[in-house]
Amino acid sequence: MDISNLSLAELKELERLIPREIKRREAEEKVKVRKELEAFVQARGFSLNELMGGESAEKAKSTRAGGKVAAKYRHPQQADLEWTGRGRKPKWVEAWLANGGNLDQLAI
Known part of the structure; x- marks a missing residue:
């Protein structure tokens, strides 16, 4: 480069x-x-x-x-944003879904 x-x-x-x-x-x-x-x-x-x-x-x-429960979902650009799939969806997951994404795309 x-x-x-x-x-x-x-x-x-x-x-x-x-x-x-x-x-x-x-x-x-x-x-x-x-x-x-x-x-x-x-x-x-x-x-x-x-x-x-x-x-x-x-x-x-x-x-x-x-x-502690292992994370099932991770933000594609920010690896430090994870979610176990339990409880309330984090804001970054809500934003992902609102922009047309689906949970399968975030699965680890």
Whole structure:
């Protein structure tokens, strides 16, 4: 990418957008890698928690009730905006739906 032809304003806009995009992509990559790892260890009869020195599978199941629920939906441009799909819809989800989007597009 040749940035030498960009104006100062365009460069400053890129400077503002790049950290946000990096953060979003890092979050996406972490989710992707975690899913791959979970599938890999599950195929061998283990849980990721067991292998990483966490609780055993039996104990993890018994303590799971009342714990934090995993997010089911994520904003496509802002990875830090997530929703579990429970309770009232966040404003960003309402705005997405009002602009013609659907929840399937936000699914993780």
